[in-house]
Amino acid sequence: MAQFIPRQVFPHYGAIPRSYFLGHHRAGLTKMKSMLSLIDYVVECRDYRAPVTSINPMFEEALGKIRRLIVYTKRDLGGILHSAEQQSLERKVRSFDPTSTVFFTDSSSRADLNRIIRHLREDAFAPDKLTGCRIMVVGMPNVGKSTLINHLRNHGVGKAKALKTGGQPGITRKIASPVKIIERESGSHTYVLDTPGVFMPYVPDAENMLKLALVGCVKDTVISPVTLVDYLLYKINLHDPQAYRRWSEPTNEVIPLLEGFARQTGLLMKGGIPNVDAAALHFISKWRSGDVGKFILDDLDAEKLRLENPEETQHMSMSQALKFERVNRKNKSNADTPSE
Numbered sequence: 061m062a063q064f065i066p067r068q069v070f071p072h073y074g075a076i077p078r079s080y081f082l083g084h085h086r087a088g089l090t091k092m093k094s095m096l097s098l099i100d101y102v103v104e105c106r107d108y109r110a111p112v113t114s115i116n117p118m119f120e121e122a123l124g125k126i127r128r129l130i131v132y133t134k135r136d137l138g139g140i141l142h143s144a145e146q147q148s149l150e151r152k153v154r155s156f157d158p159t160s161t162v163f164f165t166d167s168s169s170r171a172d173l174n175r176i177i178r179h180l181r182e183d184a185f186a187p188d189k190l191t192g193c194r195i196m197v198v199g200m201p202n203v204g205k206s207t208l209i210n211h212l213r214n215h216g217v218g219k220a221k222a223l224k225t226g227g228q229p230g231i232t233r234k235i236a237s238p239v240k241i242i243e244r245e246s247g248s249h250t251y252v253l254d255t256p257g258v259f260m261p262y263v264p265d266a267e268n269m270l271k272l273a274l275v276g277c278v279k280d281t282v283i284s285p286v287t288l289v290d291y292l293l294y295k296i297n298l299h300d301p302q303a304y305r306r307w308s309e310p311t312n313e314v315i316p317l318l319e320g321f322a323r324q325t326g327l328l329m330k331g332g333i334p335n336v337d338a339a340a341l342h343f344i345s346k347w348r349s350g351d352v353g354k355f356i357l358d359d360l361d362a363e364k365l366r367l368e369n370p371e372e373t374q375h376m377s378m379s380q381a382l383k384f385e386r387v388n389r390k391n392k393s394n395a396d397t398p399s400e
């Protein structure tokens with residue numbers, strides 16, 4: 061049999077939407093900024109599978125110099141736990157931000173959560189002992205903020221889940237009431253506030269939009285699931301083309317892969333025709349649960365080069381991004397208005 065050669069470039073970036081900045085994202089960010097004087101500490105969550113792409117630059121500008129901890133969530137989905145490969149990856153991620161304290165967590169790992177609780181006990185304190193310490197947890201939609209808070213609460217004070225969580229972005233729409241996660245004898249307890257996930261107004265790089273959609277920061281209805289699987293297939297093939305061997309030989313062709321997958325998983329329409337869209341959504345959810353290979357989507361060496369050459373990056377300031385979003389919205393509403 062001919063040797064399989066994976067695609068080295070993804071060919072379909074053309075028609076991918078670049079924005080997912082919703083009303084509650086904007087409102088959430090404004091409210092967060094207005095509450096900053098009441099906040100002693102920020103925990104910023106990023107997705108382990110897209111450690112660079114899931115950084116929202118808007119938080120840098122909005123939250124200023126407040127004391128901060130970075131948590132990369134969903135560590136269990138980004139590689140083989142405790143492997144040499146994983147350790148090297150985590151060293152690289154830390155090196156991107158050498159002055160910040162960084163943790164990597166799998167929400168089901170007691171050890172990972174205890175490490176954070178121990179750190180916060182030492183590091184997150186309030187100037188006013190009576191009110192206690194208030195921590196705000198921020199991050200892109202669906203990165204696992206509410207899950208992290210529920211687990212910190214459980215490990216810190218032995219209490220049950222306080223916040224709603226879910227597999228699609230947008231479960232948290234408003235800043236929640238403070239949840240106690242650490243008790244201190246002095247009475248100066250530590251409380252955490254959950255916030256709505258905030259996306260960026262515009263993603264300059266279409267590939268980043270695909271990555272953010274795959275890890276679940278964008279609702280599954282925004283980008284065609286077949287396009288998402290096509291990109292995922294491109295990434296899986298670069299990583300391990302055997303990862304989907306239960307359903308297909310290694311391939312670069314997304315439609316035959318999904319047709320075969322639909323037949324084998326019973327996703328058929330009338331007349332036994334494979335339901336390719338349903339198959340695509342099911343394939344994505346399998347990858348999201350770690351069932352089609354565990355790897356990260358960012359190329360860390362390329363990202364490092366990009367960070368070292370900032371003049372080549374397409375970084376936008378928050379005001380530029382908001383301006384872009386306004387213009388985009390205006391153009392869209394003009395296009396939607398029927399001409400006379």
Ligand SMILES: Nc1nc2c(ncn2[C@@H]2O[C@H](COP(=O)(O)OP(=O)(O)OP(=O)(O)O)[C@@H](O)[C@H]2O)c(=O)[nH]1
Pocket residue numbers: 133134135136137165166167168199200201202203204205206207208224225226227228229230231232233255256257258
């Ligand atoms: N495998 C795995 N799944 C996780 C982990 N942390 C969170 N999740 C899952 O990720 C999904 C999103 O989690 P949430 O806590 O609702 O995310 P959020 O950031 O609060 O989402 P928004 O409401 O959009 O802001 C849920 O299905 C969680 O079960 C983790 O460490 N590992």
